[in-house]
Amino acid sequence: MAEEDVLVRVKKIVVDRLGVDEADVKLEASFKEDLDADSLDIVELVMELEDEFNLEISDEDAEKIQTVGDVVSYIENHKS
Amino acid sequence: MGLQGKVALVTGASRGIGRAIAIALAKQGASIIVNYSGNKARAEETAADIRAAGAEALVWQSDISDEQSVQDMVKQSVDHFGHLDIVVNNAGITRDGLLMRMKETDWDAVLNTNLKGVFLVTKAALRPMMRQKQGRIINIASVVGILGNPGQANYVAAKAGLIGLTKATAREVASRGITVNAVAPGFIVTEMTDQLPEDVKEKMLSEIPLGKLGTPENVADVVSFLASDESRYMTGQTLSVDGGMAMQ
Numbered sequence: 001m002a003e004e005d006v007l008v009r010v011k012k013i014v015v016d017r018l019g020v021d022e023a024d025v026k027l028e029a030s031f032k033e034d035l036d037a038d039s040l041d042i043v044e045l046v047m048e049l050e051d052e053f054n055l056e057i058s059d060e061d062a063e064k065i066q067t068v069g070d071v072v073s074y075i076e077n078h079k080s
Numbered sequence: 081m082g083l084q085g086k087v088a089l090v091t092g093a094s095r096g097i098g099r100a101i102a103i104a105l106a107k108q109g110a111s112i113i114v115n116y117s118g119n120k121a122r123a124e125e126t127a128a129d130i131r132a133a134g135a136e137a138l139v140w141q142s143d144i145s146d147e148q149s150v151q152d153m154v155k156q157s158v159d160h161f162g163h164l165d166i167v168v169n170n171a172g173i174t175r176d177g178l179l180m181r182m183k184e185t186d187w188d189a190v191l192n193t194n195l196k197g198v199f200l201v202t203k204a205a206l207r208p209m210m211r212q213k214q215g216r217i218i219n220i221a222s223v224v225g226i227l228g229n230p231g232q233a234n235y236v237a238a239k240a241g242l243i244g245l246t247k248a249t250a251r252e253v254a255s256r257g258i259t260v261n262a263v264a265p266g267f268i269v270t271e272m273t274d275q276l277p278e279d280v281k282e283k284m285l286s287e288i289p290l291g292k293l294g295t296p297e298n299v300a301d302v303v304s305f306l307a308s309d310e311s312r313y314m315t316g317q318t319l320s321v322d323g324g325m326a327m328q
Contacts, residue, residue: 040252044210 006053006075010068013048017041027069035068053079082308084109087161089154091115091144091201092171094122096270097220100296101168101303102126106135108304110166113157114139117171136161144171144197154204163212166307167205169198170220172238174272179233187234194238195245202249206258215258218306219246220299221318223266226326239264243318250316259315261306266322268294289324 011025020035031037037045046062049055053075057065065071088105092098094116102112103126112130114137116123127137138160142153158164172194175186198219209215224232225239243262250260267273267284273293276284285293302321305311320326 040255044256047207047211 006072006079009052010049010071010075013045013052014068017045017048025068027067027072029068030066031068032066049075055079082108082310083166083304086110086165086307087113087157087163088166088168088307089113089115089157089164089201089205090168090170091142091197092117093126094119095126096272097265097268097296097299098168098170099126099129100300101170101220102137103129103133104297104300104304105166105168105307106130106133106137108308109135110307111136111161112138113153113161115142115144115153115171117141117143144201145192147200150197150200151204154201154208158208164205164208165212165214166216166218167201168218168220168303168307169201169242171197172220172235172272174232174235174275176231176235178231182233190234191238191241194235195241198242198245202245202260206253209258210253210256213257215253216307216311217249217258217260218303219243219260219262220303221246221262221264223264223320223322223325226264226318226320226328246318247316254315259306259311261311261314261316262318263299263302263306264318264320264322264326265299266294266320266325268296268299270296287325288322292323294321294323 011022014025015022018035018037018041029035031042046057050057055078083105088110090098090102090112093102093114102114106112112135114123114127123139127139130137140153142149144150173190175190202217219242221242222239224236225243228236246260246262299321302319
């Protein structure tokens with residue numbers, strides 16, 4: 001799975017879940033600051049990412065996720 | 081059959097109020113996960129009554145104060161039925177005694193099952209409910225959590241805490257179509273209340289405006305309402321089913 005492919009899939013989920021413009025979903029975009037997500041949105045996002053990429057993200061790791069880039073690198077590092 | 085196609089997990093469903101709730105929801109058409117902690121034979125009796133009512137039952141042993149045990153139960157429930165729509169946090173224990181003589185172990189045991197257990201079951205159940213964008217969580221509190229009761233500091237603290245937990249959870253998940261409410265039963269005829277001394281029972285009876293003890297079915301009827309679509313615009317509430325003991 002190439003990094004770009006991961007980014008494309010993450011972008012789609014973020015756009016669907018948060019109802020934001022795809023153009024705003026950049027690697028450095030913060031979910032809370034830039035994409036207007038609340039903490040419950042992030043919990044849901046994490047659950048959806050777990051389904052999409054078939055992995056389990058621990059509560060501890062989930063708390064560290066702040067930007068779109070955090071998600072992409074987490075998936076890169078943990079994909080099966 | 082207002083709950084046709086729904087799946088409900090009822091903790092502590094082998095006897096007492098939990099058993100009545102499980103059967104009442106089954107009669108409305110819901111499939112039931114019958115959780116129990118120790119008494120498998122009694123849990124199987126509840127399951128038999130559920131099947132006799134034409135609903136599906138899955139009997140599952142779990143210590144609700146143990147996170148792994150709870151997560152396994154919820155996962156198995158969702159794997160088996162495909163979804164989870166209603167959770168009734170009913171399981172509870174008592175270790176009564178005057179506060180000044182209460183052992184730390186008695187405090188911990190009651191808080192672990194009656195309050196932490198609800199937290200753990202709710203946490204696990206919210207995952208599938210968030211995915212579904214709908215769900216009903218119903219916590220069984222107690223009139224003593226509202227009025228207090230001597231000799232039950234641990235139980236009262238847990239039940240009052242449960243009412244607060246109900247409100248906090250309700251606010252957290254309201255935007256996702258999940259409602260969280262509590263039912264506070266009064267003096268209900270069960271094995272738990274049978275253990276109370278006669279003079280305590282007499283005194284309690286004198287404090288019930290409706291003049292009689294409640295039945296597990298009285299509580300189950302209100303839980304059925306909270307599980308149904310009719311209660312869709314209610315969340316964070318505690319409904320007293322106590323013959324008028326605590327009027328708010």
